[in-house]
Amino acid sequence: MRIIITALAATLAAATSASAQSPGISGDVVKIGVLNDRSSFQSDLAGVGSEVAARIAAAEVGNKVLGKPVEIIAADMQNKPDVATSIARSWFDTDGVDMIADNQLSSAALAVQELAKQRGKITISVSSATTRLNGDSCSPTGFKWSYDTHSAAAATASAVVKQGGKDWFFLTSDYTFGHTLEEQTSKVVVDLGGRVLGAARHPMGSSDFGSYLLTAQASGAKIIGLANGGTDTINSVKQGREFGLTAGGDVSFAGLAMFITDIHGIGLEAAQGMLLSTSFYWDRDEKSREFAKKFAAEMGRMPTMVHAGVYSGVRHYLRAVEAAGTDDGPTVAAKMKELPVDDLTIQGARIPQNGRVFHDMYLVRVKKPEESTGPWDYYDVIATIPAKDAFLSFEESGCKL
Amino acid sequence: MLDVLNISMPMLFGQLTLGLINGAFYALLSLGLAVIFGLLNVVNFVHGTQYMLGALFAWMLLHYLGIPYWGALLLAPVGVGLVGAVIEVTLLRRLYSVDHLYGMLLTFGLVLIIEGFFRWLYGASGMPYSNPLPGGTNLGFMFAPNYRLWVVVFSVAVCFGVWYLIERTKLGSYLRAAIERPDLVQAFGINVPRMITLTYAFGAALAGLAGVLAAPIYQVNPLMGSNLIIVVFAVVVIGGMGSIMGAIVTGFGLGIIEGLTKMIYSEASNTIIFVIMAIVLLIKPAGLFGSQK
Incomplete structure (x- = not known):
């Protein structure tokens, strides 16, 4: 009996120390979900292009952070808030998604950001435009790139x-x-x-x-x-x-x-x-053309400001995960607000506490x-x-x- | 009354004229739908998509072959008619013996497939199509774009022509007879299945024609039909399912009512048609011009 208990304790101790030493990447993968309208009338300005933009960002870090793979998945919320929240819920609760990008349609985006807040996950909203995302409904893990109302x-x-x-x-x-x-x-x-x-x-x-x-x-x-x-x-x-x-x-x-x-x-x-x-x-400049070239190679057309925003958001998120040594939502969010945003589309922008990225228009x-x-x-x-x-x-x- | 609503006379005339123009589209679209329903008893959900195809074909003709608007006005409806004929021969024909619901489900499925295909091909923002008759005429109370005046005149001519063809000519009488008693008409040596195919193709071509007319005004876009089809169904229901005159008169009438609503309380402009539909269905379930079967 004593032997068993000792062995158990040893295993437990080993397990604890192992998790403390290795970088804390949940599920051994950094999973990013691109959630937007891929089929109805808003699908050109975001749609599949946002997924491509996220992939371009991931490719810039070799599709790996802290030695773990970066996986990008996408879903069509059909421009409907109820569909968006049910996808987000299953992504967070069963699929191990760490961050949701794009997050289209203001009403849906507010609901998804709130859900992410409860689950300690990150949202990077881009195509949804309401300022409420960073105003009265702001969240410590909610971010907003590109234009807003x-x-x-x-x-x-x-x-x-x-x-x-x-x-x-x-x-x-x-x-x-x-x-x-x-x-x-x-x-x-x-x-x-x-x-x-x-x-x-x-x-x-x-x-x-x-x-x-x-x-x-x-x-x-x-x-x-x-x-x-x-x-x-x-x-x-x-x-x-x-x-x-x-x-x-x-x-x-x-x-x-x-x-x-x-x-x-x-x-x-x-x-x-x-x-x-x-x-x-x-x-606009050499860097923006470089991003556009990568995007056009995949999509056959030029990126919108939403596509650029998704790229920049995902790029910044991955940089913050690397710097924080974990994909734990609140920790990464804090790191995102610490680091300047720097990539092919935005240079040297800062993020205040409400998550609204301060870049030029x-x-x-x-x-x-x-x-x-x-x-x-x-x-x-x-x-x-x-x-x-x-x-x-x-x-x-x-x-x- | 007008003073209370803060509406000037020129404004009122302007809105009435615009309503008439929009009514022309409703009339043309509901006409095709009424022909198909009236003669074939098929609830053609794919009608809006056929309208979209008309606009899209016009764009393709211009973009790939350099054929301008006036050529497209003839060729695009023929193209849509051919697509319609293929749909009728390969799919729809099998469903005449079963419940209406199957035809509706089939055509609804076709909407999803065709729209999805073109959205995948061209995206959802659509394509530009330039106006073949730029400029406008000052009617005194409003600036009327020349192109829209053309649309009204042309639509009225087409609507009247179709009504005359079906209700007043020999061909039309064969057609109506073939629907009532296909066996008997067949016995007289008339090829009834072919006649039905042609009728469906004709109805589809009318939708295609409306699509070409719409291309210079509305965005040519794979989803343009689904925005309109519900309103057009309401027009047909109000006019009386299958009634050709009903579709024409209701189309123009509702265009005008919608135009006035836009001026007085624009938020309700989409709803007003359905409110009218509900009232008509309560009072006269067969529609304004429909007959109880």
């Missing part, structure tokens, strides 16, 4: 107002995202001395915008702020051109949440002259067809928007951490 509002609106576009009308998608965007942008416009003359709130997935454009025109507004997304934005711009609103240069559209894939879909003919803000443009103007050398040569970068102007500071965010 505040950057879309503050950066674009202030730039447009400064250029003389003072009278605004909004085409707003009738749900959380659109309302937040309209509200935040209106505030910026009014603060800078502009006026908001009205708004048309349309159901998501409308195909005809003629009526709204007519209302906008009747209001006398000079700037139509597009607080909608995806196909709705594309159709608004396309039809604005058709109704002669933008042809004479009398009225301009301000794209608040637009991606390069949207411009590709609209075509330069209709989109030319639009002002937008973006956290990434592939043709860029104000771009869509090129005229004759200025473009071919597909994806769409933007002129006309200004760099410093992070402090683009994003809410930790104090302003309303995050209590």
Whole structure:
């Protein structure tokens, strides 16, 4: 009997010391889940491209951290919050996923971030845009890369107002995202001395915008702020051109949440002259082109700011795991906030306590067809928007951490 | 009344005109659906996808072969009609003897497969298609894009033509007879199965035609049909399943009602059609122009 107990104790001691010595990688693998819409109308701006971006980041560290493999899995949440949370739950509880990247659709992202917080896991939200992720619903393990509703509002609106576009009308998608965007942008416009003359709130997935454009025109507004997304934005711009609103240069559209894939879909003919803000443009510098080249080799098209954000987020996460010596969520999260973000798309950005990465944004103007050398040569970068102007500071965010 | 709602007369006329334009699309789409349902008793869920195919074929013709809009207006519907014929001959034909539900399930499955395929091929953001009739006409109360005026005129002509073909010509009478008593019509030496194939192909081609008309206005996108098909079904139900005149009149009428809703309370613009549908079904279950069988 005594022999058995001694042996047991020895085994136990050995097991304990072994786990203390080896780097703490749960399940001997660093597992990253890319969760987004891969099938419905938001699938181009994120979708499979985000998974590819995550793989590019993993390949930069040889698909290994602390001697353990990095595994990337992906799932389609079909743009539905209930699907997103049930996938996240099974990833955390049974599949040993350590971090969820991209985390699309604001309503879904908030739920998944909360779940991750309870489980001590990390989320790196990119395509979801609500500032609540780092505001009243912030989490110690929740991070946000790329644009958000505040950057879309503050950066674009202030730039447009400064250029003389003072009278605004909004085409707003009738749900959380659109309302937040309209509200935040209106505030910026009014603060800078502009006026908001009205708004048309349309159901998501409308195909005809003629009526709204007519209302906008009747209001006398000079700037139509597009607080909608995806196909709705594309159709608004396309039809604005058709109704002669933008042809004479009398009225301009301000794209608040637009991606390069949207411009590709609209075509330069209709989109030319639009002002937008973006956290990434592939043709901005040598490094951004290097990332875009790797991405295009896989996808056959250029990355959006979401793809760049997923790449940067995953890259930074892996660096933090390496530095922390573990994949334990809260420990890695603390390390992520300690280290500067440094990769092909973002250089030297810091992350405050609420997890909102402080990187620069860029104000771009869509090129005229004759200025473009071919597909994806769409933007002129006309200004760099410093992070402090683009994003809410930790104090302003309303995050209590 | 108008003053209370803060609406000016030019604004009202503008919205009415726009509603008429949108109604033209509804009419054209529900017309094809009504033809297929009325003559074949098939609930053609794949109709929205056939509309999408029309727009997509127009884009492909331009992009790969350099054939402009006016050529596509003829060729793309023919292409969609051919796809329709293949669907009818290889799949749909086997289901005429069983419950309607099977046809609906089959066509719904086709929607998922075809849309999924093109989404995989081209992505979800869609492709640009430039406007063949840029510019517009000042109607006094509004700036009417030339292209949309063309859409209204052309759709009205097509709708009337189809109604005339089916209700007033000899060919139309054969068709209606073949549906009622296929055995008898066959006995007169008419090839009924071929006639049915052609009818389905024709209905699909109408959807394809609407798709080509839509390409310069709406985004050409693999999912464009699924946004519209539910509304179009509501139009057909309100008009009376299978009633050709019903589909046309309801299509235009609902376009106008929807346009007015957009002006007065835009949040409800999608819902209003279904509210009307519910009311019509309560009062007249067979639809406004439908007859109880």
